[in-house]
Amino acid sequence: MTERRKVAGILQDLSVLYELSLSAGQSIDLDENCAAFLRTLMARKSLDFTSVWIRERFITGADSDTELIQVYANPSFRAPMLTISEDHPLVKRAEEQSLFSLAHGQPGFEELVTELGIDRGSFAVFRLGEIGILKLYSIARRDPFAPVELSKLRSVVDKFTVSLEGCLDHARVRVAELRRRELEQQMLHAQKLESLGLLAGGVAHDFNNLLTAIIGSAELARLELHGHAAADLLENVITAASRAAELSAQLLAYSGGAPLMSGPVNLNEVIEEMLRLTTVSVSKLARVTSRLDPELPPVEGDVGQLRQVVMNLLTNASEALDGKAGDVVVRTGVADVSRAELGEYHLGEDRTADRYVFVDVEDTGCGMDSATQQRIFDPFFTTKFTGRGLGLAALLGIVRGHGGAIRVRSLVGNGSQVRVLLPRSMRTLPPTEPLARPSVDRTEEGVALVVDDESAVRTVLTQILRQMGFQVLSAADGRDAVRVFEEHSDEIDIVFLDLTMPELSGEEAFERMLDVDPDACVVVCSGYSEAKAHARFTERKPCAFLEKPFRIMDVTRLVSDTLARRRR
């Protein structure tokens, strides 16, 4: 070879190495970095295939490796294998030799083949430091890559290795960042739901005070106008206001809160009762069947709220049939639910693996796509034309309050299955006692004190109690209430005490009244749920709770039961 040709050859080599060197590390994205370097290498060295294999721990963050993952292959059609084990001869050989080449026909060549259509040519393999392997292939070569050729490439491959380490580090940081953002989003979502819950609870409370005045006044007026044509109109007012009260109850349920008044509940009985009640509201075309476990243990919960859960599940299943014939099946049973299975449930992350009572409601309706499934528990999300979007949100609130979880399985066109898990009660069910139902007309005697900052509520309650035969004293705030009670404690038989008031709160007024007379009979009234209201009293408890809005019947029954209990 002439000196001039030698110089030209060296210049050529340097040119290629220069270009290759600059093509490595052009991007911090793993795929783009591989593509920039290896496409240049393939073009300049007339290669037909290249691939990069990275040890699993550098990609997944695992503590140890069992395999290498192919992160780049060009052309991809040749590379059907996405992973190879640590025991693969290619990996073993690369551990022994940091760079080597084998041509077709040489011993060991076949063992290196992880690609399609390789029946000739030559491989060159480079160990990429600790992180993996680079594989080059030329179809036209009959001999292995020459050692000097491999040595020339070694320097740029080392630079490529460093660039890959940078890409992998970047990817790990990015994954961690994505995870952090995901958690942040989850927290924001939780905060959003919590804020909505607080808002919903507050609105419901105020709404209930207004409804108490509307319903109570309308009922009293209807009594006054018995037989008059206007009584029918007042009946309409009461019906509409009662529906508004149901909506308000949904809002309160969504706001959640532990059901402190809970006790053992027979879920089967609740379901049977609701199946009877909902025969009117579910679609006539729905074939509703129940398969209830006769050995079902009781659940710990609030029977009223559990009725609402069952009602919502049945209503939604019926509506999913979309006016067509179909089946709705209700099942109960007991299931051992693992931590992994809880991952499928809403609220599952807050629960522990345990044996739970479940209620399944399954329909053969229209089903839901995944986007809808993700949002069905969001308040005010609805797919119904006339829906308010509170049913399932309220259901989630109740289940949260009961320490349960919900799973939804659904496919568009293939129906849905909703499973609610509830904790078993460790208590036994109390024997069922027929409730004493005192007559509405029964006349009481004595003195009642009505305390509420809402004058309309005060007026309604006062009139009901007067009609029952009570002498009624009243107060518009807590401080005034304590003063009246101190003056008349010997005469007062029963106190109706609102919780949220100016000057002195209901709880403080309650404590001071009981300081005056520890045996005072105080009925707490609130637009919040009974559970929330009870949670505000830690040591001394009120003798009863009257939830706003109330009907005349509710008041008369409560008074009769409470006083009868005290007399016993």
Add this chain to the structure above:
Amino acid sequence: MQVRHLPHASPTALAATATELGTGPGEMLAILVAEQDKPNLDEVVAALNETGVRYFGALFPGLILGNDSIETGAIVVRMRSAGEPLLVRGLDRTDFAVPEMAGIAGSAPGTHTAVVLVDGLTANVSRLLSELFGRLGNCVHYIGGGAGSLSLKQEPCVFSRDGAFQDAAVIGFIPRGSTLGVRHGWSQFHGPVVATRAAGNVIYELNWQNAFDVYRDALQQFVDEPITKHNIFQITKSFPFGIFKEGQEDVVRDPVAVDDDGGLICVGEVPENAVLNVLNGDSDSLIAAATLAARDCAPATGTVLHGAMIVDCVSRTIFLAERFAEELDAVQESLRKLDSQIPLWGMLSLGEISSHGEGYVEFFNKTIVTAVFHD
């Protein structure tokens, strides 16, 4: 393969020929139109769609039939088809999408040949070829060329039943094998220089300086007239760039124009930091290379030949001038030795496409690519 030449490429004449040839199941027409007729391609597409034939085509600076180069009319070739021709649009961007090629990927190596007609003045031809090779690999051999006008003004130049487009490619898949020859005959003359700043098909800097200035300063001593931005095409026809490719001829890149900032606009991409050499050749070396390309594509004896295709860079006609006929004579002579009746057709292109045997597919300039289709 059945080949027809139309002296004038009007929509009516093309539609009449398409109807006459027809396409049965598993057949298609490749339609190569000479730019000089300036046909309205939208009207051509509309007329061809009326006939119901399956087709794809493009506009080229010239056509080749036998050993003749033709500047007017059209060549229509009926050939077997492995499916509906593929249209790829948006090649001016790097995020173009290549449709699925079900039924071809995974077939045995060399059982199909892809005829790729691409807008020769678009920016991402090599990237398109890389995408195709990544998906289909060597189960397909590739031949084709850059379409467009010799004026180098970019306009819609490839067409299919979906319309006429620029920055696009149409690809017809023939369910036949082929042997390919790729040669150019240029050799290293000056260099190396490094494309220190380049993007797509434009070289902005050579050796960290203005690309045009470096090119001009390097070559001014070898040409009589002053090199300016306006006569660059006259200079580069004799002094293209070559990108090194080990074991093969350099891949030629033809700078055909200079942009306002002194960037050299090439036919085909030049990777940033690629080391380039200025190439030079003479008529004899180019004609000898063409002869070798024709010889390279001789298939194994005993195979049935169905036709031969030539894709010859239009700049070779300019460089060879009256001797260009010798190039085509030499190619025809070599190919007719394989089969004296073999239909021989092709085009004068703005860039040439070929895979090296079963190897990687490349976009070349100033090169001649030949293919013999066989069973």
